[in-house]
Amino acid sequence: MVQSIFNATKLVNIYAYLGDVLLSRETFDQIPRKDTYTWNSMLSSYVRNGYYREAVNCVNEMLLASNVQPDFYTFPPVLKACRTIHDGTRLHCWVVKMGFQWDVFVAASLVHMYCRFGSFDIALKLFKDMPTRDMGCWNAVISGFCQNGNANETLSVVDDMRLEGVDMDAVTISSILPICAQKDDILHGMLIHLYVIKHGLEFDVFVSNAFIFMYAKFGKLECAQRIFDQMVVRDLVSWNSIIAVYEQNDCPHDALMFFYEMLGNKFQPDVLTLVSLASTIAQTRDSLSGKSIHGFSIRRCWIMEDTIIGNAVVDMYAKIGALDPARKVFEELSCKDVISWNTMITGYAQNGLADAAIEVYRMMKDCEDFTPNQGTWVSILPAYAHIGALIDGMRIHGQVLKVGIDTDVFLGTCLVDLYGKCGRLGDAMFMFYEVPRVSPVPWNVIISCHGLHGHGENCMQLFRDMLDEGVMPDHVTFLSLLSACSHSGLVDQGKWCFDVMQHNYGMKPTLKHYGCMVDLFGRAGQLDVAYNFIERMPMRPDASVWGALLGACRTHGNVELGKKVSDRLFEVDSENVGYYVLMSNLYAKFGRWERVDEVRSLARDRGLRKTPGWSSIDLHSRIEVFYTGNRTHSQHEEIYKELAILNAKMKSLGYTPDYNFVLQDVEDDEKENILTSHSERLAIMYGILNTPPRTPIRIYKNLRVCGDCHNVTKFISKIMEREIIVRDSNRFHHFKDGICSCGDYW
DNA sequence: TTAGGGTTAG
Incomplete structure (x- = not known):
């Protein structure tokens, strides 16, 4: 049995301190005649432990009780609760009514609360009208601005404070350091550090923690670590920050x-x-x-x-x-909040599952609670770019323009990528000149887009422009350049880039850069150079490096080297079905069917299945997908009929089917049928049948376009008078008047 | 330790 109100109230406080609000309340309820001290203790018990709604209910109870009067201890903690649950105007009225408005603790709480509500006018008026101000009042307004992310207003209040001859204390410092981090203002951050040392504030835990965070944001790991090492006392925030x-x-x-x-x-x-x-x-x-x-x-x-x-x-x-x-x-x-949705969409998009990303985006739009934001668009645009869904992507562009954030560097870069990947290089360039270009990222994207279209010389020019504008290239810049050179047959320029990245910029090439170099030599037919290049690599080549050479062996028909390369390749990766397909294609090209069977059964024994080839076309906002040999589409009869008519016209113009691209050992008639049913032709013919004459046709193929289809598409572009843009897993092929922009080099 | 103003995140 507790002896007195005073002792019983002490227990309320002790339980609050130990974090047990329920026990604190139980003790409070057992006290028969509660005085102001008892009520105040219960209120701070709630607030200390994060029970804000309960604190507000409790103060209402107290204000309505006739036998007790609030004092200047009562309001500050409850105002703290009010700012979190965004409900404080009523309490402010009580404060005024009871005459506590100008108590410095109460006034500071009110100012801070209104800052957090975003009602800066009210907060500043209260602040200016205060008869006396102490450090706490200055800090209330400064931290109130900081926590609302109003960097410029914060700094102007700090200036006012210093003009009045008031020095910053540890609270001021720990409030404004995150602003320096946010503004990437290293200079002010370091000046404050000097101030802290001069004023002996460097051992304050909050100050140290804020410095650790700030230096981490600046990427200055050693400084952050030094501060952490010098701390005498560390709390959980210190450990969280260093992690x-x-x-x-x-x-x-x-x-x-x-x-x-x-x-x-x-x-x-x-x-x-x-x-x-x-x-x-x-x-x-x-x-x-x-x-x-x-x-x-x-x-x-x-x-x-x-x-x-x-x-x-x-x-x-x-x-x-x-x-x-x-x-x-x-x-x-x-x-769920907007970030939950954005995270899920990005997750799918970055794993190449564009369809799933789009499905989640549609679900999000169906939920009326969420409005897509910049983060949403940055996550969904790459998915649209990936599958070539130009119309859907443009719809997003429209929304972005409406909100007026089209010059946001992240969004702008995504839009450059979208237009580039959807075959609209002109629009991509237009967007590129709209976004800020101080980071290498937009440059990398536009270079890579030109590379995909086989415009290697343009890429080299963009690289020169980038250097002229004082932008530092990074690893990705050189990857984009090397890949562009490789697709355009610019062997010397590729070698130059590889040299420049190492000697002028001190970058160590990664496996990906080596892979691009092998690809560069391989595509140009310099198979021995490529092989020797791999042998001289300072690191162990991975499957992508050997795979690039195997692809070149396939293109240039070198079975002997292909065999040697595939042996090395299967040592490092025996699970990738694509490499088995490449090798069997190489054997098939030379009619070595027994070898073809051998490679195929090897893949089968390992439980690997060939990725089926498909092509898609985005028509009237609907994506139609055609698999090779598809006979289930509602228009399939018409498509095959038109393709047969087209075949006859092509032959009269000199077309002969190239059976090297038929991977089955069957009669020639059947080989011709197989070629005719390749998915890219079905998609192109579907496009021709369903769009007005002379409109361009854009299709996407999930694997690389076969050589015969490439040749046929040239004929189709001439006979049907259509511009045809085919994006495959590798690059763009732009057909017009019987010619492909890649000059048949790919 | 019955009171205000402080640091870290997807």
Whole structure:
């Protein structure tokens, strides 16, 4: 039995301090004659533990009770609750009525609350009208602006404060450092660091934590680490920050090391630790750890309560490539926000599953609760670009223009990519000149678009323009350039780029760069050069490098080298069906059917199935897909009939079918039928039948276009007087008047 | 430790 109100109230406070609000309330309820001190304690118990709604209800109860009067301790904590639940005007009236408006603690709480509501006029008026201001009042308005992301207003208040001769304290510093990080203002950040040292504030935990975060944003890992090392006392935020430093700067193993060290120091991870950890695991692609993180957040019930951790887990699974678990977590999120949808769409798009990305985007649009934003468009546009859905992509462009954010560098770059990949180079160039071009990314995209169209010389010119504008190329720039040179037969320029990246920019080529070089030599028929190049590589060639050479052996018909290369290739990758197909194609070209069977049965024994070839066409906002030999389409009879008529016309103009591209050992008549039913021809004929004369036809083929279809498309473009743009898995083929823009080099 | 203003995330 507790002896006095005073002691009973002490217990309310102790339970609050220990985080047990229920026990705190139980004790409070048992006190028969509660005084102001008792009520104030209960209120702060709620607020301290995040029970904001309850705090507001409790203060209403108190204000209506006749036997007790609030004092200047009553309002500050409740106003803190009000700003979080966005409901404080009524309480402000009470404050005024009771005459506590100009108590410095109360006034500071009011100012901060109105800043957080975004009602800056009210906040500033209150601030200016205060009869006395202390440090807390200045900080209330400064942090209020900061937390609403109003960087410029914040800095102007800081200037006013210093003009009045008031020095910044630790609270001011830790409020404004995130603004320096947000504005990428290294100079001010470092000046503040000097100020902190001069004023002896460097041992404040909040200040140190804010510096760790700021230096991490600037990419200055050593500075962040030095501050962390010098800290005398570290809290959970310090550990979370140092983990995030390494996670955000692509050093997942260091991030994990600090996580284990944190556990060793007896700190329990919180939601924020888990969010960083999920991103870390996504980088290491360790699916087992991914499952542990997911399990941990389920056991703590965080995934149910916190959308951010849910989104982080969806993102983690998607980055690991585990789309089914990602989708399951996404479906089960109790509260989805726009970012949840964007994460799921990006997950599918980045794993090449454009159809699934589009399906999720449609579901999102059907939900009236969510309005697509910049993030949504940045995630869906690459999916449309991937499948060549120009009309859908243009619809997004329309929405972007309506909102007026078409010069956003991320969106602009996605639009450049869309137009480039959909065969509209002119529109891509137009968009490119609309976006800011200080980062190499838009340059890389436009160079890669020109490369896909076989315009190698344009790519070299763009590269020169980029350097003239003072933009630093990165690894991707050189990949785009090398690939462009390779598709355009610019062997010397390709060699020059490879040399420049190493000697002028000090970049070490990656496997991908080596792969491009092999492709460059291989396509140009310099098979021995390519082979010797691989032999001299300073790292172990992977399947893509050998695969590039095997493709060249197929194009240039070198069976002996092809055999040698495929042996090396299957040593490093025996699971990729594409390489078996390439090898069997090579044997088929020379009629070595026994070898063809051998390679095919090898692939079969390993449980590999050939990817079926298909082509698609985007007509009247509907994507029609044709598989090779398709006879189920509603117009298939008409399509085949027209193709037969076309065949006869082509032959009169000198066309002879190239049976090298038939991979079955059958009679010539049958070989001709097989060629006629290739998916790209079905899609082109469908386009011709369903669009007005002379309109261009754009189709997409999931594999590489076969040589015979390439030849036939030239004839079709002449006979039918159509411009035909075919995008395959490799590049663009632009046919007009019987000629292909690639000059038959691809 | 009955009160205001501070740091970290998808």
